[in-house]
Amino acid sequence: MKLLTHNMLTSNIIKGVTKGYPLKIECQQIEIVETEFNKEFLEKMIPKIDYGVLCRAADQIGHLGDLPKVLPETSDYNEEFMKELHRVLLKVEIKEGNLVCPETGRKFPVSNGIPNMLLNEEEV
Amino acid sequence: MSSGRRPEHQAPPEVFYNDDEARKYTKNTRIMEIQEQLSYRAMELLRLPEDDPCYILDVGCGSGLSGECLSENGHFWVGVDISKSMLDVAGEREVEGDLILNDIGQGLPFKPASFDGVISISAIQWLCNADKSHHNPARRLLKFFSTLYACLRRGGRVAMQFYPENSEQIQLVTTQAMKAGFTGGLVVDYPNSSKAKKMFLCLFAGGAQQELPKGLGTEESSEASAAFVAGRERTKKLRNQKVLKKSKDWIIAKKERRRRQGKEVRPDSKYTGRKRKPRF
Numbered sequence: 448m449k450l451l452t453h454n455m456l457t458s459n460i461i462k463g464v465t466k467g468y469p470l471k472i473e474c475q476q477i478e479i480v481e482t483e484f485n486k487e488f489l490e491k492m493i494p495k496i497d498y499g500v501l502c503r504a505a506d507q508i509g510h511l512g513d514l515p516k517v518l519p520e521t522s523d524y525n526e527e528f529m530k531e532l533h534r535v536l537l538k539v540e541i542k543e544g545n546l547v548c549p550e551t552g553r554k555f556p557v558s559n560g561i562p563n564m565l566l567n568e569e570e571v
Numbered sequence: 572m573s574s575g576r577r578p579e580h581q582a583p584p585e586v587f588y589n590d591d592e593a594r595k596y597t598k599n600t601r602i603m604e605i606q607e608q609l610s611y612r613a614m615e616l617l618r619l620p621e622d623d624p625c626y627i628l629d630v631g632c633g634s635g636l637s638g639e640c641l642s643e644n645g646h647f648w649v650g651v652d653i654s655k656s657m658l659d660v661a662g663e664r665e666v667e668g669d670l671i672l673n674d675i676g677q678g679l680p681f682k683p684a685s686f687d688g689v690i691s692i693s694a695i696q697w698l699c700n701a702d703k704s705h706h707n708p709a710r711r712l713l714k715f716f717s718t719l720y721a722c723l724r725r726g727g728r729v730a731m732q733f734y735p736e737n738s739e740q741i742q743l744v745t746t747q748a749m750k751a752g753f754t755g756g757l758v759v760d761y762p763n764s765s766k767a768k769k770m771f772l773c774l775f776a777g778g779a780q781q782e783l784p785k786g787l788g789t790e791e792s793s794e795a796s797a798a799f800v801a802g803r804e805r806t807k808k809l810r811n812q813k814v815l816k817k818s819k820d821w822i823i824a825k826k827e828r829r830r831r832q833g834k835e836v837r838p839d840s841k842y843t844g845r846k847r848k849p850r851f
């Protein structure tokens with residue numbers, strides 16, 4: 448699972464959970480994968496992502512690198528920033544670990560890069 | 572579908588789509604071709620902008636066949652599916668989208684306005700069945716559609732091909748979609764051909780009023796079969812707009828993409844994309 452996906456995921460499908468965002472990450476294994484750099488896509492995604500959540504998630508798993516903690520002005524989206532954003536959003540993969548609901552503590556295991564978001568009957 | 576029982580009547584999806592069934596989605600070229608054709612048509616119905624990469628949700632993504640069509644057209648995607656076996660196959664095939672194990676009847680776990688569009692191929696008819704004693708299809712469908720509506724950006728579109736069993740199911744599915752706030756409706760391709768007939772639920776999430784696309788082969792034509800042949804040619808043309816799959820150019824382009832992603836790729840040679848002689 449990429450951090451872009453983590454930025455979109457919530458646990459608000461659990462009964463009684465209102466926001467369920469952001470999910471905490473307990474990380475056991477990370478992999479860096481190569482993905483195509485696509486500037487248009489990144490620019491389009493910036494308004495959609497929660498930048499603060501992205502930085503905290505990256506920092507927490509030790510892969511923030513040179514990504515600035517505050518989103519630069521649009522005019523300052525230089526090549527270096529875009530490359531870092533690409534790396535953090537699309538290259539850092541969580542392979543093994545857990546995603547934790549911030550409201551209930553419910554853990555969703557991630558195995559082989561696939562988060563298991565299935566709920567039990569009582570949680571629906 | 573006509574021969575034998577419908578898969579939905581045999582077992583719950585997470586049981587039916589086991590390792591054996593999942594294999595078929597990489598080995599059976601006929602299945603793969605049909606799913607791919609449906610994916611191209613759904614993509615066409617979504618009317619995604621040509622050179623503008625979008626972020627798409629694939630509902631019931633299975634082994635990632637529809638996702639690959641999205642990738643080929645430059646889009647990024649996330650796939651959800653209830654079958655671990657299907658997702659494992661998608662993982663093995665190194666699809667470009669991220670995969671999530673999720674029962675769509677329990678709701679989609681995404682924050683509001685995440686996606687630009689939604690695609691689904693041969694999956695949502697499964698929601699019409701109660702696989703567990705506590706399952707209520709109407710409720711599960713509503714949960715699915717209301718969470719789908721929320722995670723789609725305003726004005727975003729949905730194109731879902733499905734296999735309803737009867738008109739009650741069509742009614743139920745569309746009613747629940749409208750209750751969740753969607754507009755739109757059913758697009759039927761080749762309604763006069765029992766073989767080629769395909770149904771797509773095309774939905775819009777708010778925004779400006781949008782017109783429902785027309786089904787294929789629906790002209791007031793006395794020769795339904797003629798329309799059908801024309802339609803097959805059309806699908807071929809749609810696929811060929813990029814490059815013919817499995818052609819030398821296609822393989823080289825795919826290798827190039829993989830190289831750019833830093834994946835290991837065999838060097839091109841004079842044998843690349845050549846037809847192999849049958850071996851015994």
Ligand SMILES: C[S@@+](CC[C@H](N)C(=O)[O-])C[C@H]1O[C@@H](n2cnc3c(N)ncnc32)[C@H](O)[C@@H]1O
Pocket residue numbers: 584585588596606630631632633634635636637651652653654657673674675676691692693694695697698
């Ligand atoms: C016929 S397969 C199609 C797979 C893929 N869309 C394709 O075209 O190759 C139907 C898929 O729907 C999935 N499915 C069925 N019910 C589901 C549910 N409640 N939640 C998520 N996925 C479901 C199945 O696991 C299966 O992978």
